[in-house]
Amino acid sequence: MASLPSAGATxxxxxxxxxxxxxxxxxxxxxxxxxxxxxxxxxTAGLLQAALIIFALVVFVQRKGFDLSxxxxxxxxxxxxxxxxxxxxxxxxxxxxxxLWPVIEAMPWLISKELELLVRLSRFSAxxxxxxxxxxxxxxxALSEELAFRGLILQGLxxxxxxxxxxxLSALLFGVIHLDPLQGLGAFFTxxxxxxxxxxxxxxxxxxxxxxxxxxxxxxxxxxxQAANPQMSPRDVLLNTGYPLWVYVVAGIVxxxxxxxxxxxxRPRGSGCSRIA
Numbered sequence: 673m674a675s676l677p678s679a680g681a682t683x684x685x686x687x688x689x690x691x692x693x694x695x696x697x698x699x700x701x702x703x704x705x706x707x708x709x710x711x712x713x714x715x716t717a718g719l720l721q722a723a724l725i726i727f728a729l730v731v732f733v734q735r736k737g738f739d740l741s742x743x744x745x746x747x748x749x750x751x752x753x754x755x756x757x758x759x760x761x762x763x764x765x766x767x768x769x770x771x772l773w774p775v776i777e778a779m780p781w782l783i784s785k786e787l788e789l790l791v792r793l794s795r796f797s798a799x800x801x802x803x804x805x806x807x808x809x810x811x812x813x814a815l816s817e818e819l820a821f822r823g824l825i826l827q828g829l830x831x832x833x834x835x836x837x838x839x840x841l842s843a844l845l846f847g848v849i850h851l852d853p854l855q856g857l858g859a860f861f862t863x864x865x866x867x868x869x870x871x872x873x874x875x876x877x878x879x880x881x882x883x884x885x886x887x888x889x890x891x892x893x894x895x896x897x898q899a900a901n902p903q904m905s906p907r908d909v910l911l912n913t914g915y916p917l918w919v920y921v922v923a924g925i926v927x928x929x930x931x932x933x934x935x936x937x938x939r940p941r942g943s944g945c946s947r948i949a
Contacts, residue, residue: 675739682828685732686845689820692728693849696721711793711801715808722812729819744823745876752937757869757878758885760930761862763923765886766915768861772854773914783910784852791906794894806891814884821846821863822870822879830871839867862886868931873938 677685700717707713733740740746776782796802821842829838843863847856866879897909904912 675742676831677733677736677738677743677824677828679828679832681736681738682825685729685820685824685828686849688728688732689725689849692721692724693851696724699724709801711797711805714790714793715805719808719812722816725816725820729816729824733824738824743827744819745827745870745874747873747875747877749873749875749877750937753869753873753875753878753934754881756930756934756937757882760927760934761865761882761886762889763927763930764862764865765858765890766920766923767927768858769914770920771861772857775857776854776911780907780911782853783907784854787852787854787910788906791894791898791909794891795898796895802895806888806895809891810884810888813887814880817846818866818876818880818883822866823876826867826870835871839864839871842867869934872935878934 696717700713700720703716703720704713707716729744730740733743793805797805825845826838826842829841832838833841843860843866846863847858847860850856850859862883866883869878869882870876894909898904898906901909
């Protein structure tokens with residue numbers, strides 16, 4: 673009985689993930705007849721997808737005989753790591769947007785209808801509905817995607833590759849499964865950061881917190897942009913949500929500090945060795 677997944681098992685589960693991604697719209701279709709509010713429908717469909725991913729993950733791990741706790745890196749860590757993990761993830765998104773910005777300007781046709789819909793649905797609405805929408809898009813993906821990608825997939829890749837290569841490849845697979853090219857590019861850079869958090873700390877929990885905070889921030893940021901510029905279409909928002917240069921400089925500094933503090937706080941007590949070495 674194997675205790676940890678192999679690279680081959682990782683590939684098998686990645687195929688299972690694609691199956692879940694494609695089956696969710698079919699399962700969610702009947703809900704459209706019952707749920708007329710688009711924010712509630714998208715949030716519910718997202719939670720359904722998250723639940724199916726977690727279910728498929730647990731079944732896969734148990735059927736393969738892998739150690740669940742070790743495979744998913746379910747290890748408690750110091751609370752301060754959650755703070756630095758969350759503080760660093762927003763600057764990662766902002767800095768990576770500098771890479772995406774020229775791409776969007778040169779190829780605006782890459783902005784998909786699905787991405788425009790997500791932006792439009794992020795407008796502020798009735799407090800209870802908006803809270804349900806924002807939290808569903810934050811908590812659901814944070815739990816399911818981190819357990820899948822920074823849990824089983826990263827662990828399996830590390831059985832064959834070094835830590836850095838495994839983090840990079842898991843981030844690439846994470847980006848590809850988003851389907852949308854712009855979301856996928858952003859997810860790749862975020863995936864590198866989340867993979868580092870997991871490898872360095874030896875725990876999935878900081879990545880879950882950072883992922884959830886990242887999604888919540890992105891939703892709130894889109895809401896605030898549209899509230900301040902109600903005349904802008906979702907497409908215009910995506911094309912015009914840049915920041916002054918000094919904001920990016922500050923974001924870069926915050927990211928460096930967060931990475932340094934996380935690196936120091938995650939150091940095994942009594943040892944100067946890095947977990948990512």
